[in-house]
Amino acid sequence: MPIDQLIEHFAQYIPLREIEKNELKQRVVEKKVKRRQFILQQNDVCKHYTFVLSGCFKMYGVDDNGTEHNIQFAAENEWIADIGSFHSGKESRLYIEAIEPSVVLQIEKPNLIYLYHNHPKFDRIFRVIVEEKFIEIQNRVLQNISSTADERYHTFREQYPQLANRLPNTQIASYIGITPEFLSKIRRVK
Amino acid sequence: MPIDQLIEHFAQYIPLREIEKNELKQRVVEKKVKRRQFILQQNDVCKHYTFVLSGCFKMYGVDDNGTEHNIQFAAENEWIADIGSFHSGKESRLYIEAIEPSVVLQIEKPNLIYLYHNHPKFDRIFRVIVEEKFIEIQNRVLQNISSTADERYHTFREQYPQLANRLPNTQIASYIGITPEFLSKIRRVK
DNA sequence: ACAAGGTTAAGAAATAGGCTTAACCTAAGT
């Protein structure tokens, strides 16, 4: 059962009771996503929190030149959403697209709110999940303002070795904020 | 009463009941902090969440050349902490320093945990606070990987006009990842 | 098996941003 994977994921933070598991089950929808398929497009409102069962996604913005800039990746057992749009209900400026054929579980906002209100444990769990993500992204900010592209690339490899092997270098280049050609140069050297 | 300012702050998310207010009061400590005084130094463990009643702080890392890189500012009614160190109990690599004479309220970890466990409302409130911070920092990452220093500076002014007036430009330069001299050039132009 | 997309290459060109020095100005602390 795919839901078990999610329950397992939550259990890393706090194990769920049977009631909570059942409530969760009823409010989560499984979805298969093809490679290159979008689960969020610019000017849509982000309606779900998405949990990745298998596969891999990227979230990115597009600048005035049409260049994509990867903000985040999400692979197995990770969450992805444009939280800003999700909360405000405003149109997103971002895209979320499958890099690989993927399977996900999605929770719609009203369902998530239901869970928060009836089972505060979910507040706790998501507080911790977001805190962890916050720490991660804060380190990235420090990297960005204090390091060269070369350092950023090697830090990326150390921090996400699995992703580094799995992803096309174009995607990594976009994530660290350089062109694919320049990334190729960086790799050539070492 | 300084605690009222914090209660007011929480009330923006969810109003507190009397019990919660009292529990909070007993677990929060007021502290005056002089300009240049540290509330966190490298190699110390971050023991508190700090809420700024008045004044202003910066959190920064120092690179191998001894250059400071500002990760975050916090002025009135904002929280500051090295969440990573706070959670893991490991030594921080960061500094938190008062830019102005300040007054803060601090909560120690055991007290915060007590509040979380006995009043799940605090889980909820901090979940939302961290989510908001996450959105903010995620926008900053997108800026960093897709914009020039010039654009980053002007975005900073738009997003934090109060801070932009209040802070020395050296601090802003450090925040957007450039030297003070180069920031001066940017300002000259427009 | 084909087509699309990813990877490496290499050279030229741009430029963004650093470094240095210095003079001036502002504001903090005594």
Added chain:
DNA sequence: ACTTAGGTTAAGCCTATTTCTTAACCTTGT
């Protein structure tokens, strides 16, 4: 109020980093 440290602007030089362009080759998905 005075002193001094620290912030600000200036100007010029400099160069490392990165983009751009083109291209050929290689992988991978369908």
